[in-house]
Every structure is written in C-alpha cells, then in structure tokens.
Amino acid sequence: MALIELHQVEKTFSGKSGQIHAVSGVDLMVEPKDVYGIVGYSGAGKSTLVRLLNGLELPTTGKVIIKEQNIANLNGSALRSFRKKVGMIFQHFNLLWSRTVLENIELPLELSGIGKAERKSKAQELLKLVGLEGRGDAYPSQLSGGQKQRVGIARALANDPDILLCDEATSALDPQTTEEVLELLADINEKLGLTIVLITHEMNVIRKICNKVAVMEQGKIVEEGYVKDVFRHPQQAVTKVFVQQELEPKEDTSSLITEFIKENPVGTLATLKFLENNAGEPVVSQAIRKYKVDISIVYGNIERADGNSFGTLTVQLAGDEKEINQAIAYIQSQHVEVEVLHRG
Incomplete structure (x- = not known):
C-alpha cells in the first residue's frame, strides 16, 4: 500500500x-x-x-x-x-x-x-x-x-x-x-x-x-x-x-582520442555502451577469446545506480577486418550498443 x-x-x-x-x-x-x-x-x-x-x-x-x-x-x-x-x-x-x-x-x-x-x-x-x-x-x-x-x-x-x-x-x-x-x-x-x-x-x-x-x-x-x-x-x-x-565523461576526451588515433592509426576505434546491467560482464575478454582481435581500452566511464552498473568504454580493436566485424557483432549480441568512431 x-x-x-x-x-x-x-x-x-x-x-x-x-x-x-x-x-x-x-x-x-x-x-x-x-x-x-x-x-x-x-x-x-x-x-x-x-x-x-x-x-x-x-x-x-x-x-x-x-x-x-x-x-x-x-x-x-x-x-x-x-x-x-x-x-x-x-x-x-x-x-x-x-x-x-x-x-x-x-x-x-x-x-x-x-x-x-x-x-x-x-x-x-x-x-x-x-x-x-x-x-x-x-x-x-x-x-x-x-x-x-x-x-x-x-x-x-x-x-x-x-x-x-x-x-x-x-x-x-x-x-x-x-x-x-x-x-x-x-x-x-x-x-x-x-x-x-x-x-x-x-x-x-x-x-x-x-x-x-x-x-x-x-x-x-x-x-x-x-x-x-x-x-x-x-x-x-x-x-x-x-x-x-x-554519463558523459567527466573531462574532455576528444584530444585524448585524437592523440590515440595518431599514435595507433591501424584498427577500429569504438565506444561500447552498457545499458542492461552488463557492465560487469566479461564481454570484451570473451570477444578476444572468440575472435582473432586485440582490444585495448582507451577510456572508460562506468557508473552505478540502484545496485546496477552501466556506462561506456571506448576501445580500439586491432586485427583482420572480418574478425573485427565479427567481434563487434558478438558484442552487440550481448546487448551492448557499439558506436564506431574511426576505422583505420
């Protein structure tokens, strides 16, 4: 009542x-x-x-x-x-x-x-x-x-x-x-x-x-x-x-990302958005094990609300383009939104 x-x-x-x-x-x-x-x-x-x-x-x-x-x-x-x-x-x-x-x-x-x-x-x-x-x-x-x-x-x-x-x-x-x-x-x-x-x-x-x-x-x-x-x-x-x-980054990350692309021009830069209380799941490590890709974390902003985790990770995926696309598709299948920022 x-x-x-x-x-x-x-x-x-x-x-x-x-x-x-x-x-x-x-x-x-x-x-x-x-x-x-x-x-x-x-x-x-x-x-x-x-x-x-x-x-x-x-x-x-x-x-x-x-x-x-x-x-x-x-x-x-x-x-x-x-x-x-x-x-x-x-x-x-x-x-x-x-x-x-x-x-x-x-x-x-x-x-x-x-x-x-x-x-x-x-x-x-x-x-x-x-x-x-x-x-x-x-x-x-x-x-x-x-x-x-x-x-x-x-x-x-x-x-x-x-x-x-x-x-x-x-x-x-x-x-x-x-x-x-x-x-x-x-x-x-x-x-x-x-x-x-x-x-x-x-x-x-x-x-x-x-x-x-x-x-x-x-x-x-x-x-x-x-x-x-x-x-x-x-x-x-x-x-x-x-x-x-x-949820937005607590500091300006645009210069950080630009600098990272300059230093690492080969690969795909993407932001992963965790919205289904799956920020604590090993989605990235599972993608690495399933596909021939290396995934480097560039920036992360994970928060908690009412006992649930959510937020974003900006990562770079390196490897064969086909493997990268398969890894992205797998990550998306785990209810994670993926926004591709740069392909090199």
Whole structure:
C-alpha cells in the first residue's frame, strides 16, 4: 500500500500576468521505505510539490493523501500532529544560531511539550546516529556545512517521522560532503525503514541513493520509474539531458582520442555502451577469446545506480577486418550498443 498518493494535483498561484501553474495534473505514488527522487530544473515545480507533501500548501484541485489521510481535510491539532510525522531537511540548514547543536535538535521536542530530560536523551541519541557524538555543546557557527546538515537531519528525525522530505539538501555542499550526507541518508533509510522523498536538480544525487525517480518539467511529471530503468532507457528529452550529463565523461576526451588515433592509426576505434546491467560482464575478454582481435581500452566511464552498473568504454580493436566485424557483432549480441568512431 502506498504511503504517499497524489491524484491529479494542481497548484496555481495568482501572478501579475495571471495564473501560474506551479504543479499541473500530477499523479504520484511513493511506497514505504522508498528513497524517491524528484528531479527537475529550476522552476519545474519541485519545491511547490514538496510543500504539498507536508501540508504547507494545499492543492488547488486534486488530492494529496498521506497514510490514507487526505491532508486537505486536516486542521488544527490534527494538522499539527500530521506535520510532526513528516520531517524536513532544507538546503540552507535553517538552524538557530543562538542555540547549541543539542538545543537545535531538541527544538521540535520542546515544541511538542516533551520534558527536558527526555528530549536531551533523544537528542543525544540522534547526535550519535548522524555521527556528531560529542559536538552537542558546539554552536552552528563552529560547524562545517556538512556538520550543519547533519544537525538538520537529526532535528528532522526528532519526532520519529514516517517520511523525510529533503528539499535540495545537498545543493550547498561540496562533492565530498555531498557523498557523506547521501551515505548518511541511505543508512538512515536502511536502519530506520524511513521513507525519503528527495528533491534535487542533480541527477548524480538520484543515481547514488534513490530507487525510484520522477522527472518534472513545467509543473508536470513527464517521466517516472525505477532509477535503473530511467537511466538505461530515458524517454523524454529532458530526462535524456539529465542522464547524458551524468554519463558523459567527466573531462574532455576528444584530444585524448585524437592523440590515440595518431599514435595507433591501424584498427577500429569504438565506444561500447552498457545499458542492461552488463557492465560487469566479461564481454570484451570473451570477444578476444572468440575472435582473432586485440582490444585495448582507451577510456572508460562506468557508473552505478540502484545496485546496477552501466556506462561506456571506448576501445580500439586491432586485427583482420572480418574478425573485427565479427567481434563487434558478438558484442552487440550481448546487448551492448557499439558506436564506431574511426576505422583505420
């Protein structure tokens, strides 16, 4: 049974030039323990969508159902109780600078009327969970960006939520710190069985920890599915751009390839594209054993998403032309796309 259900949700705002459709006709289902990514460029409607999930905004039309409750029907104490079970992590941490780390984590418990001893004990437990044991007396100004976000995560977990919403939670962090925070979120998902909805404009964030993804454009969800399937076979133009940006070489390889051809003019240069979770298969070595060809790897870029490997290898095949063609045909038969770049 789905934990989160959106049925034909619309959210419009009045602007100087008329109605702005921030979210338009969205259907969405998130199941318990999912790490569900919602990706899109600025203005796609992601942040409005996340505000609909925690009841900070109500849909203009359609239904937002969380744990079988239509949140439009909640008010007063029922709405406050609902919001306690939906934790929120923000891009810029939103910590109180005049409070210590421990006091920041205690704040939601204090607002819920929890006694001082109990909330301190809970905060200490959460500090340990997020890897900040012993830093409870520090102030936010004394912490790095990654440590501040860990405090934000601990605070979001204070009321034992069922859902954790992350609105661009890693956008203000450097790549190494982003990796560490994502590893922490994945660990929390596994240890606590917590459902996470992650809003981002970075496909590498989706690739690293999400099992499902929805791609938004102009207020609509234009594509959704398991991360491994979306990466292998993106359907919409915007999705293809996101995936290509993630799979393309991290550096310019054109000069490398040009130089390689100059030094090795005889042979066939080709790029092998692994899209069917077969990047770990010995396809190249099998082709060498089956046919009289030598295969040299020029460049490789293999990534992982949701436990699946995919990516590209640029190789040079040397030998008799007939054997090379047979080797290429064999590689293609193993569900690997082959793009010939140069024949010499």
